[in-house]
Amino acid sequence: MQTINWGIIGLGRIAHKFAADLKLLPNAKLHAVASQSPERARAFADTHQVPHAFGRYEDIVHCPDLHVVYIATPHVLHCANTLLCLRHQIPVLCEKPLAMTAEEAQKMVMTARQQHTFLMEALWTRFLPTLEKVMEIIDNETIGQIVSLKADFGFKAPFDPQNRIFNPNLGGGSLLDIGIYPAFLALLLLGKPSVIKAVAHMGTTGVDEEIGALLQYADGRLAHLHATVRAHTKTEAFIYGEKGSIHLHTRWHEPTTMTLLLYGERPQHFTFDYKGNGYHYEAAHVMECLRKELTESPMLPLDFSVQLMELLGAIRQAAGCSLFAV
Numbered sequence: 001m002q003t004i005n006w007g008i009i010g011l012g013r014i015a016h017k018f019a020a021d022l023k024l025l026p027n028a029k030l031h032a033v034a035s036q037s038p039e040r041a042r043a044f045a046d047t048h049q050v051p052h053a054f055g056r057y058e059d060i061v062h063c064p065d066l067h068v069v070y071i072a073t074p075h076v077l078h079c080a081n082t083l084l085c086l087r088h089q090i091p092v093l094c095e096k097p098l099a100m101t102a103e104e105a106q107k108m109v110m111t112a113r114q115q116h117t118f119l120m121e122a123l124w125t126r127f128l129p130t131l132e133k134v135m136e137i138i139d140n141e142t143i144g145q146i147v148s149l150k151a152d153f154g155f156k157a158p159f160d161p162q163n164r165i166f167n168p169n170l171g172g173g174s175l176l177d178i179g180i181y182p183a184f185l186a187l188l189l190l191g192k193p194s195v196i197k198a199v200a201h202m203g204t205t206g207v208d209e210e211i212g213a214l215l216q217y218a219d220g221r222l223a224h225l226h227a228t229v230r231a232h233t234k235t236e237a238f239i240y241g242e243k244g245s246i247h248l249h250t251r252w253h254e255p256t257t258m259t260l261l262l263y264g265e266r267p268q269h270f271t272f273d274y275k276g277n278g279y280h281y282e283a284a285h286v287m288e289c290l291r292k293e294l295t296e297s298p299m300l301p302l303d304f305s306v307q308l309m310e311l312l313g314a315i316r317q318a319a320g321c322s323l324f325a326v
Contacts, residue, residue: 004287005031007066007090009057009081010073011044014095018070019048021280028283031067034060057081061088068290070122070283071095074164075171079104082119086111091118093286097176102309109302118289120282120297121305123184125253127281129272134239134246137260138189143241146189150240151182152226153253154210154233165229166205173207173321175200175312179227181253183311185237186215186223192307194218198319201230213315225315254278 006022008015011033022028030050035041038055045053054060060069061084068091071081079099085092086108098121099105112119125131137143155178157165164170165177175183186193193215203209210228217223226233237248244262255278260268289297296302 002291003027003029004290005029005065005067006283007032007034007052007060007063007069009034009060009069009071009085010077010095011035011040012072015044015070015072016047017277018072018279018283019044019050021276021278022283024276024280025284025287028287031065032060032063058084061085061090066090068093068118068286075100075176076169079108082108083111086115086117086119089115089117091286091290093120093122093282095122097121097180097309097312098305099309100171100176102306102313105306105309109306112295112302116295118286118295119302120286120289120300121308122282123180123300123305124279124282125181125184126188126300127285128255128278129274129281130248130252130256130258130270133258133270133272134248137246138239138241142243142260143239143245143262144243146221146239146241148222148224148240149186149189149238150224151185151237151252152233153178153181153235153251154226154228154231155235156232157229161205166203166207166209168206172205173209173211174227174229175208175211175316175321177227177229179211179213179225179315180308180312182223182225182227182237183213183315184308186225187304187308187311189239190215190217190221190223192311193223196311196314196318198315200316200319200321202321208316208319208321211315211319211321213318 032052034054041053071094195216198213200208200211213225215223235251237252239246247259
């Protein structure tokens, strides 16, 4: 089986985790890395035994034998970094959120389709065994039709106005950083809402430090979503159906445990063993798509990512948060 040579643009904390997880895949090799700092690129390459290190993002697209690039830069750079690769017909796995706005996401998707080049948002939770089991239970109608959903994600971030979480110039705010996970789950399981109500606490730097949203659907179903960087929350998800419920335990967006509770029966507990950080599931899926010569994922289609950006934008608007300019 052909070895897939990976590149990484943006060499922060998550890039280190992704690089470590690539080593768990027998047919994956980290081939090149790029930073805006030559020293940082070389240090990263030395740590992970990478043959090619570039001190400018733009240079990686000229690296020979590069098959796919993982983009792990701050949110505000996702669009530009992705378009750089796509215009050189280099497949892209772009960290979430795919873009800053739905308009940016649409531009990225249009370019990928024009270039006939693979693009996928790195919403790693979609590919975890936990979510696979959830989808199986729901598709089999084990809990019946979903009635409502509740999901949260919160942690207390040390305040630093220059940190990407609090810096509006880096796409800061709780919604885009961690609120995307509850929004993703709602969109995946319930689709597009008909009514969105939201409130937010805006911090001193002008970003949403906490946000809550209530989504209502045409058939009466509800989704309760919450994200905060002001406090540690349980970070759990509950899916309530007509015949039972699913409880995704803390921290639900990661590989974890879950409980199926059918009304009137004893709870069933599921635990999923995994190696590494859990990022290798999405990487393996991308590699499978590339080997099949697909230009987008059947599990996480590009139209879904655009709809997710539209939902995040609508929640921001409903909460009175300033919308980002493209």
